[in-house]
Amino acid sequence: MTTNTSIISTGFQQRAGVRRTYNVIRNAALPILIVLTFIIASFSVPHFFDFNTIRAILLSASITGIIAVGMTAITLSGNMFSLGVTATTVFSAVIYIWVGQASGSMYVAAAAAIASAVALGIAQGYIVGLGLNTVIVTLAVGSIVYGITAILTKGQVVQAEENVHLEGFATFALFGVPLPIVVFLVFTVLAWFLTEHTMIGRNVHLLGSNRETARNSGISPMGTTIWAFIAFSLGIGIAAVLQASQMHQVQADNLPTLTMDVVAAVLVGGTAVTGGDGSPIKSAIGALFIATIQMVMVLLDIPEGTRYFVLGVVVLVLVVILHLLRKAGTR
Amino acid sequence: MNSVMAWFKTYLLQIVVLLVVVISMYAINPNFHVEASVERLIPLGVISAGLAVTMIAGEFDLSIASMAAFAGALTIVLSPMGLMLATIIAIVVGILLGMLQGLAIARLGINSLVFTVGTLILLRGMTWLITGGVTVSGNDFKEAKVFALKIGFMTTLSLTAIIVIILLGIFLSRSKWGREIYALGGARHEAVAAGVRYTRGMIIAFGISGGAGALGGALVSARGNSAAPNALEAMLVGALAVVLVGGISIAGGKGTMVNVFLGFAIVAILQSGLAAKGAKAFVSELFVGVLLLVVVLLDYLIASIAERGRKKKLRTQALLTA
Numbered sequence: 001m002t003t004n005t006s007i008i009s010t011g012f013q014q015r016a017g018v019r020r021t022y023n024v025i026r027n028a029a030l031p032i033l034i035v036l037t038f039i040i041a042s043f044s045v046p047h048f049f050d051f052n053t054i055r056a057i058l059l060s061a062s063i064t065g066i067i068a069v070g071m072t073a074i075t076l077s078g079n080m081f082s083l084g085v086t087a088t089t090v091f092s093a094v095i096y097i098w099v100g101q102a103s104g105s106m107y108v109a110a111a112a113a114i115a116s117a118v119a120l121g122i123a124q125g126y127i128v129g130l131g132l133n134t135v136i137v138t139l140a141v142g143s144i145v146y147g148i149t150a151i152l153t154k155g156q157v158v159q160a161e162e163n164v165h166l167e168g169f170a171t172f173a174l175f176g177v178p179l180p181i182v183v184f185l186v187f188t189v190l191a192w193f194l195t196e197h198t199m200i201g202r203n204v205h206l207l208g209s210n211r212e213t214a215r216n217s218g219i220s221p222m223g224t225t226i227w228a229f230i231a232f233s234l235g236i237g238i239a240a241v242l243q244a245s246q247m248h249q250v251q252a253d254n255l256p257t258l259t260m261d262v263v264a265a266v267l268v269g270g271t272a273v274t275g276g277d278g279s280p281i282k283s284a285i286g287a288l289f290i291a292t293i294q295m296v297m298v299l300l301d302i303p304e305g306t307r308y309f310v311l312g313v314v315v316l317v318l319v320v321i322l323h324l325l326r327k328a329g330t331r
Numbered sequence: 332m333n334s335v336m337a338w339f340k341t342y343l344l345q346i347v348v349l350l351v352v353v354i355s356m357y358a359i360n361p362n363f364h365v366e367a368s369v370e371r372l373i374p375l376g377v378i379s380a381g382l383a384v385t386m387i388a389g390e391f392d393l394s395i396a397s398m399a400a401f402a403g404a405l406t407i408v409l410s411p412m413g414l415m416l417a418t419i420i421a422i423v424v425g426i427l428l429g430m431l432q433g434l435a436i437a438r439l440g441i442n443s444l445v446f447t448v449g450t451l452i453l454l455r456g457m458t459w460l461i462t463g464g465v466t467v468s469g470n471d472f473k474e475a476k477v478f479a480l481k482i483g484f485m486t487t488l489s490l491t492a493i494i495v496i497i498l499l500g501i502f503l504s505r506s507k508w509g510r511e512i513y514a515l516g517g518a519r520h521e522a523v524a525a526g527v528r529y530t531r532g533m534i535i536a537f538g539i540s541g542g543a544g545a546l547g548g549a550l551v552s553a554r555g556n557s558a559a560p561n562a563l564e565a566m567l568v569g570a571l572a573v574v575l576v577g578g579i580s581i582a583g584g585k586g587t588m589v590n591v592f593l594g595f596a597i598v599a600i601l602q603s604g605l606a607a608k609g610a611k612a613f614v615s616e617l618f619v620g621v622l623l624l625v626v627v628l629l630d631y632l633i634a635s636i637a638e639r640g641r642k643k644k645l646r647t648q649a650l651l652t653a
Contacts, residue, residue: 080444132627133581135391135444136571140623143568147617155613252613256561260452273445305459305560312453319449323441 015331022329026322030270030282034289037296045299055178057288057295062184063239064258065287068265069184069191069280070235073228075266076195078208078275079134082124082232084142085259091149092117092240093250097158100166106245109166113244114237120145121233122226129222142259150252159249170246180242184284187238191231191280200227209276264315265290270322277326290315344629345578345593352597356604363607370485372602373492374399374547376595378566379573380496381543383591384503386574388536389516389583390436390443396566397454398425398541399548404458404558406549410469418549422542425549428454429541430534437533459560468557488550495546499539500588512536517584565616572623573598575630598622 042049067085075081092113100109124141128134160166172179195201203224207214215221244250269286271278293314297307339346356363378399385392402421409417432450436443485493503509508531514522515532523529547566552558577594579586598619605615 081448127624127628130631132631135393136575136581136623136627139568139571140620140627143565143616143620144624147613147620150611150613151617155611256564260448260455263448264452267445267448273442303464305456305462305464308459309453309456312449312456316446316449316453319445320435320439320441323439323445327440 019329019331022325026270026325026329029322029325030268030285030289030318034285034292037289037292041292041296041299045296048296048299053295053299055181057291058181058184059178060294061288061291062180063243064261064265064291065184065284066187066239066242067232067235067258067262068269068283068287069188070232071262071266072191072269072271072278072280072283073195073204073231074134075271075273076208076275076278077204077225077228078211079128079225079228080273081134081263081266082138082142083135083259083263084124084138084145085236085262086255087142087146087149088117088120088233088236089240089243089258090250090252090254091120091145092237093244093254094149094153094158094252096241096244097160097166097250101160101164104164106166106168110169110241113241114234117233117237117240118230121229121236125226125229126222128229129225146252153252155252157249157251167245167248169242180246183238183242187235188280188284194231195280200224204228205276207275261287261290264311268315268318268322272326342578342589342593344633345576345590345597348576348626349593349597349600352601352604356600360604360608363604370489371606372595372599373489374550375566375569375573375599376591377492377495377543377550378547379570379577379595380499380588380591381540381547382570383574383577383579383586383588384499384512384539384543385443385536386579386581387503387516387583387586388512388532389519390533390536391447392432392537392540392544393444393447393567394432394450394454395540395544395570396563397451397458398428398544399551399566400558400560400563401425401454401458401461401548402545403548403552403562404462404467404560406552407467407469407556407558408461410556414469414553418553421549422545425545426538426542429544430538432541433533433535433537434530436537437530455560458562462558462560464560466557466559469552488554491546492550495543496588496592499543504587508532508535513584515583568616568623569598569619572619572626576622576626 038049047053067089071081071085095116096109096113099112100106103109120141124137127137169179174182195204203214203219204227206217207219207221207224211221214224243255247254265287266283267273267286268289269278269282269284271282290311293311294307297310302310378395382392382395402425405421405424406414406417409420432446435441436446439446503512511522511527511532512535514525514527515529515536519529548563551563573594574586574591575581575594576597577586577590577592579590579594601618601622602615605618
């Protein structure tokens with residue numbers, strides 16, 4: 001008996017070249033956009049191409065960027081994103097100042113702040129790992145943490161006393177480069193290495209691209225999700241320490257736009273919310289791009305209201321374009 | 332009689348939680364007036380109803396709080412032409428922007444969570460733009476009074492909200508387009524295969540959500556006669572709490588306006604009870620967060636116990652037949 005198996009052409013093979021082109025465009029789009037913004041801005045914006053401006057851009061990108069790089073692990077693992085960034089960061093910053101006040105050592109304080117952020121992260125990772133929706137869990141935990149912070153601080157400004165020196169992490173500079181920028185770079189490279197070249201990173205990728213297959217190949221969704229949340233919380237803790245030592249004071253209502261800035265950085269960077277596709281480096285570039293745009297607008301003296309609006313337009317347009325490119329690249 | 336029992340069974344968890352909340356609020360605060368204090372939170376109910384519709388359609392509208400803030404600011408900015416007219420314009424703008432959002436999500440095939448995070452930032456930016464970054468206030472106090480007018484024991488404000496929720500409930504459960512929203516949320520592929528128009532469903536769902544968000548925001552502004560660029564940010568958590576505490580499934584296709592009403596009653600009584608006790612806003616936000624977390628965890632526990640029971644039953648059946 002012969003079975004007639006004629007090959008039905010779907011055109012999938014033939015389109016490989018086109019798909020590759022789309023993916024190249026998608027991966028290169030943001031770096032090119034940043035370079036273009038830099039070139040255009042250095043000619044048209046006064047005081048833009050200047051050591052101080054560029055240092056300021058990197059500094060303002062570093063806090064958002066560190067958290068965005070950490071959050072990429074959550075997004076890669078298919079758990080979307082956290083909407084409780086601000087609350088946890090402020091909480092850790094308060095811990096940093098309080099412990100620093102009590103112990104007198106900024107290293108002990110930093111360890112305590114990072115540990116508290118990680119503890120909160122593990123708790124959330126566990127709940128999300130059970131199969132609950134990340135957005136809802138992190139929003140709920142966010143309001144709980146915000147409430148606790150406000151109650152503990154009584155809504156007041158938390159400040160270290162004169163004789164306690166906690167600003168060391170912000171004032172320290174390596175060859176003229178402030179520590180936050182160095183930390184941002186090191187953290188990004190580390191996160192990239194962990195996601196691309198280690199077992200746990202591979203597991204995060206696989207869990208995000210296909211949950212069922214990952215489970216069937218013996219990857220624990222619970223464990224992997226908790227690891228992703230630990231990476232995210234490390235970012236939060238480090239960012240909180242840097243922020244608190246920069247400002248030397250903190251209040252429960254601080255950093256209101258941080259959550260959205262971080263989410264925007266991850267999305268603009270081009271990591272897929274469906275999981276499995278993306279990289280911490282992309283999120284770092286996303287944060288850098290947003291900081292650049294903001295700095296250009298500040299230098300051009302654009303009023304605050306318009307700045308928010310332009311930022312919103314830029315984020316939405318980029319997200320849609322990246323989505324269309326991804327769709328075209330996988331068809 | 333049977334249908335009444337079935338009704339009670341559907342909403343049993345919510346009714347029990349509601350009773351617990353009411354009793355505990357009366358316990359900590361004997362002269363607590365439910366009607367008077369819930370009144371203050373009416374806009375939350377409207378916004379939650381909007382959020383519920385997109386959730387029933389199996390989507391997520393994170394932009395709803397920003398939409399409320401934008402519509403609230405628009406109401407005040409336009410109020411020189413009359414507060415009533417300004418309110419109506421703001422609501423129409425909200426509906427149109429929502430429909431546009433639904434169209435974009437359907438046509439682009441983009442994850443609604445991603446797109447609405449984008450519009451969350453964009454609408455907040457538009458709010459900053461039209462207010463100029465400062466708190467704006469209207470000067471039309473005559474018309475502002477209309478919203479506080481009492482009809483029976485309710486103000487026009489709460490009456491509007493209740494009518495809107497009832498109309499939405501009738502639309503969802505009785506009309507063809509409303510049923511289609513359930514179909515799209517419950518089983519999208521099957522619904523589309525059976526002839527439900529996906530794009531139209533998304534436009535309707537997000538249009539309703541945009542309109543409800545705008546109405547909620549406009550009511551807040553019209554009552555307070557002012558709007559701030561960073562206002563109503565906590566509304567998203569509040570509305571999510573109302574919707575999920577009310578028992579609407581995040582997976583889509585399940586839940587009614589009765590769920591929204593019960594969820595709203597629970598959250599509103601909790602919040603106003605705490606406020607009456609003199610608790611600050613952040614304390615009530617803390618409690619709303621705890622409530623939200625407890626309810627989603629409870630929901631998960633009940634579902635997993637039911638699943639285990641089902642598996643056990645299947646196993647014994649298999650053993651018996653073997």
